[in-house]
Amino acid sequence: MTDPYQVLGVSPSATDEEIKTAYHNLAKKYHPDNYAGSPIADLASEKMKEINEAYDAVQAQRKNRGSGQQAGGYGGAYGGTYGYGGAQNSSFGDVRSYIMSGRISDAEQILDGVPGENRNAEWYFLKGTVLYKRGWLDEATNHFNRAVQMDPQNMEYRTAMNQIMNQRSGMYGGYNPNMTTGGGFTGCGACGDLMAADMCCECMGGNLCPCIGFR
Amino acid sequence: MFGYIRPFKPELLVREWESYRGIYCGLCKNLGRYYGWLSRLTLSYDCTFYTMILMSLRKEKPCYGAGHCVVNPLKKCSFCQNAEESFHQAAALSVLMTCFKLEDDLRDRGKGKIRARLLLPLSRRAQKRAKADFPWMDKIVTETMTAQNQVETEGQKMDACASPTAQMLGKILQHEGGESSSPLSRTLYEFGYFLGRWVYIMDAADDLEKDLESGSFNCLIRESGLTQKAGKEEFDSIRQKANASLNLTLSRLLAAFSLMDWTSFQSILQNIIEKGLPATQKELLFRKEEKE
Numbered sequence: 441m442t443d444p445y446q447v448l449g450v451s452p453s454a455t456d457e458e459i460k461t462a463y464h465n466l467a468k469k470y471h472p473d474n475y476a477g478s479p480i481a482d483l484a485s486e487k488m489k490e491i492n493e494a495y496d497a498v499q500a501q502r503k504n505r506g507s508g509q510q511a512g513g514y515g516g517a518y519g520g521t522y523g524y525g526g527a528q529n530s531s532f533g534d535v536r537s538y539i540m541s542g543r544i545s546d547a548e549q550i551l552d553g554v555p556g557e558n559r560n561a562e563w564y565f566l567k568g569t570v571l572y573k574r575g576w577l578d579e580a581t582n583h584f585n586r587a588v589q590m591d592p593q594n595m596e597y598r599t600a601m602n603q604i605m606n607q608r609s610g611m612y613g614g615y616n617p618n619m620t621t622g623g624g625f626t627g628c629g630a631c632g633d634l635m636a637a638d639m640c641c642e643c644m645g646g647n648l649c650p651c652i653g654f655r
Numbered sequence: 656m657f658g659y660i661r662p663f664k665p666e667l668l669v670r671e672w673e674s675y676r677g678i679y680c681g682l683c684k685n686l687g688r689y690y691g692w693l694s695r696l697t698l699s700y701d702c703t704f705y706t707m708i709l710m711s712l713r714k715e716k717p718c719y720g721a722g723h724c725v726v727n728p729l730k731k732c733s734f735c736q737n738a739e740e741s742f743h744q745a746a747a748l749s750v751l752m753t754c755f756k757l758e759d760d761l762r763d764r765g766k767g768k769i770r771a772r773l774l775l776p777l778s779r780r781a782q783k784r785a786k787a788d789f790p791w792m793d794k795i796v797t798e799t800m801t802a803q804n805q806v807e808t809e810g811q812k813m814d815a816c817a818s819p820t821a822q823m824l825g826k827i828l829q830h831e832g833g834e835s836s837s838p839l840s841r842t843l844y845e846f847g848y849f850l851g852r853w854v855y856i857m858d859a860a861d862d863l864e865k866d867l868e869s870g871s872f873n874c875l876i877r878e879s880g881l882t883q884k885a886g887k888e889e890f891d892s893i894r895q896k897a898n899a900s901l902n903l904t905l906s907r908l909l910a911a912f913s914l915m916d917w918t919s920f921q922s923i924l925q926n927i928i929e930k931g932l933p934a935t936q937k938e939l940l941f942r943k944e945e946k947e
Contacts, residue, residue: 469913470913470914474906474909474910474913475910478845478907478910479841480841480842480845480910480911480914483838483841483842483914484910487914575814575818575821575848575849575852575907576814576815576818577814577852577903577904577907578813578814578900579812579814581903604903607902607903607906607907608899608900608902608903609899610902610933612902612905612906612909612910613902613905613906613908613909613928613929613933614898614901614902614903614906614933615898615902615933615934615936615937615940616902617895617898617937617940617941
């Protein structure tokens with residue numbers, strides 16, 4: 441097994457606090473939210489697993505040495521099924537399973553074969569998902585938007601739409617002209633926005649950042 | 656390419672900046688060495704970035720030597736002396752891309768046409784040599800740039816227009832990742848795709864006024880139906896929209912970038928992606944008018 445300290449990017453002599461910070465930074469970087477709907481989401485979740493294991497290993501080592509304090513983290517909270525899970529009563533079960541297994545062009549072929557009058561909110565959501573994976577981000581935005589308009593109560597569609605709007609606003613990097621700080625992405629602003637967005641989201645029963653809960 | 660991929664200098668350390676300059680000057684020297692003195696004119700920030708990506712993937716550490724700038728012999732410069740193969744490859748990309756850009760200018764209307772007519776015959780020899788040195792690269796560039804012309808003639812929407820350029824960078828970077836299903840290769844494709852997409856949209860947004868005046872193709876003009884009579888508000892709304900697309904693109908780019916293990920230039924590459932690209936967005940989309 442690789443050295444857990446190396447995985448976390450800290451030296452073995454680092455303090456517990458330093459290790460915790462390093463771990464939190466990495467966990468934020470590879471957080472499933474950053475990779476939702478992306479074709480490399482599986483790689484990010486592997487990385488997340490590696491980091492969690494390394495952190496657990498370091499914790500265990502230090503505990504044995506008697507020096508460690510109980511420092512909680514994200515643990516195994518992340519199960520790897522974010523966002524685009526299977527919905528009940530789906531009329532596009534086959535498309536969903538193609539998307540889940542990464543067979544994007546097969547999924548798209550079926551979707552494109554659906555005649556106009558049968559294109560419901562779910563169709564727009566799934567087509568948006570396919571477009572997002574392929575990198576056709578503007579069309580993806582339009583499709584998610586249409587899905588939300590057609591079925592405003594659906595949390596799955598709203599989560600996807602929120603995510604893409606946050607990405608457009610510069611929360612995940614880029615430049616936000618309405619931010620006073622200037623110079624592009626600042627951790628503070630993004631974090632504040634994220635907390636605000638999370639609170640809004642939670643009012644409606646969802647959770648934008650399910651894993652940022654410290655034990 | 657177009658020179659949009661540059662570092663955000665105020666936040667670079669002095670040694671990082673010097674290291675960056677060393678690669679930039681090294682690329683200039685190698686362009687001259689492999690493709691003739693004229694090809695030095697194709698030197699760009701974008702291909703400097705490509706050189707650093709290659710060196711980092713190949714775990715090459717730069718060694719710097721002192722020399723004099725060729726363009727300005729009075730100026731001293733330190734340039735990177737090793738990693739010839741990486742420089743050679745980046746120089747070839749620089750030459751191939753510039754030739755396609757010139758051919759594109761020849762088709763468009765505007766001032767670029769005269770320049771293209773003058774420069775294109777002179778660059779043919781370098782182009783031929785670059786094609787022979789890296790046939791795989793030539794194949795990718797030719798295929799995707801042909802597709803690029805196709806979508807632009809058809810007047811497709813932005814996603815379709817940005818796709819060939821995005822695919823080009825995706826495939827060129829993926830080439831370094833070995834087998835196409837390997838994690839490295841998949842990540843590199845994702846990284847290159849969104850970098851190419853970002854550059855394409857940035858270029859379209861930057862050229863808004865120029866293309867409107869000359870009547871050249873621009874997907875943002877086509878999509879919004881912008882005319883010469885348009886007021887400031889219409890321009891602003893297009894820029895806002897383009898900025899949102901760029902942010903969204905950058906979020907995917909950053910996600911792919913974070914998954915890579917960069918051995919050399921980690922902090923400079925990070926500076927370029929996290930700070931340099933947003934700074935370019937700010938500068939070209941929101942600060943240009945103030946300057947004028």
